[in-house]
Amino acid sequence: MLSCAEFSVAIPLYSALMTEVSPYFSDQTVDYGHCSETDIVNNEEPENSINYVLMDINSLCFANRAQFATSVRTYLDALQNELIEQNKEVDTAMLAETTTEGRTALANKAGKAATENTYKKCKALLQEMRAYQKAENFDQPFTPSDLNTETNGLKVSITYAKDALATDPVTPDQPGTPEQPGTPEQPGTPEQPAAKPEKPSKSDTTTTVTTNKTNTKGGLPTTGDRFDGRMVAAFAIAGVAVISAGGYFLYRRNKE
Numbered sequence: 001m002l003s004c005a006e007f008s009v010a011i012p013l014y015s016a017l018m019t020e021v022s023p024y025f026s027d028q029t030v031d032y033g034h035c036s037e038t039d040i041v042n043n044e045e046p047e048n049s050i051n052y053v054l055m056d057i058n059s060l061c062f063a064n065r066a067q068f069a070t071s072v073r074t075y076l077d078a079l080q081n082e083l084i085e086q087n088k089e090v091d092t093a094m095l096a097e098t099t100t101e102g103r104t105a106l107a108n109k110a111g112k113a114a115t116e117n118t119y120k121k122c123k124a125l126l127q128e129m130r131a132y133q134k135a136e137n138f139d140q141p142f143t144p145s146d147l148n149t150e151t152n153g154l155k156v157s158i159t160y161a162k163d164a165l166a167t168d169p170v171t172p173d174q175p176g177t178p179e180q181p182g183t184p185e186q187p188g189t190p191e192q193p194a195a196k197p198e199k200p201s202k203s204d205t206t207t208t209v210t211t212n213k214t215n216t217k218g219g220l221p222t223t224g225d226r227f228d229g230r231m232v233a234a235f236a237i238a239g240v241a242v243i244s245a246g247g248y249f250l251y252r253r254n255k256e
Contacts, residue, residue, distance in 0.1 A: 017107035022115035086161035113163035
C-alpha cells in the first residue's frame with residue numbers, strides 16, 4: 001500500500017520472486033508542489049506515477065472529508081475486492097508452476113498487471129476528484145463515474161488476472177525479402193522478345209547440320225552434331241566423284 005490506509009488500496013505483489021519493477025512506479029522524487037490542496041488540484045503528478053496518484057487521492061480526501069471520504073472509500077473498496085478475488089486465480093497458477101524461472105516470470109507479469117490496473121482506475125478517480133473541486137459545485141455529492149451505486153462494485157471490472165495469465169503470442173521470425181519473380185529485371189516491364197541470331201558471315205568455318213530422322217546407318221550427322229565446313233565440302237566432292245563414276249559405268253554398259 002502506497003499511502004495512508006484510510007484512502008488507499010493494497011496492490012498484490014509476489015515481491016520475494018520479482019526481478020522487474022512496473023513502469024508505473026516511474027518517479028520516486030519528492031515534489032513539494034503537491035503539498036497543498038491547491039497544488040494537488042491544479043498540478044498533475046509525474047507521468048505514470050502510481051505513488052503520486054494514491055498520495056494525492058489520500059490528501060484530497062483528508063482535506064475534504066465531507067465531499068470525498070464516503071464515496072472514495074466505497075470505490076477503493078470495490079477496486080480492492082476485485083484485486084483480492086482475481087488474485088485467487090493468479091495464486092492457483094503460481095502454485096501450479098513447478099520451476100523457479102516460471103514462478104519469477106509469473107511474479108513479474110502479475111506485478112505489472114496488478115499495478116497497471118490499479119493505476120488506471122485510481123488515475124481516473126483522481127481526475128474526477130480534481131474536476132469536482134474545480135467546479136466548486138458541492139451541492140451534489142461526489143460519485144465516481146465507475147462506481148455502481150446499487151452494488152457498490154465497479155461498473156467496469158479490472159483485467160488483472162486475465163492480463164497476468166495471458167499466454168504471450170510467439171513472435172514469428174521476420175520473413176526475408178521475397179525474391180522478385182520472373183526474368184524481367186525491372187518489374188512491370190514486359191519481357192523483350194529474344195533477339196534473332198545474327199547470320200553467320202562467309203568466313204565462318206563451323207556449320208550446324210540437323211536431320212529430322214534418326215540415322216541408323218551410321219556416319220551421317222544427326223540432330224545437334226556440329227561438323228567442320230571443310231569436312232562437309234569433302235563429303236560433297238566425294239559424292240560428285242561417285243556419281244560421275246557411276247554414270248560413266250552405266251554409259252559404257254549401255255553402249256555395249
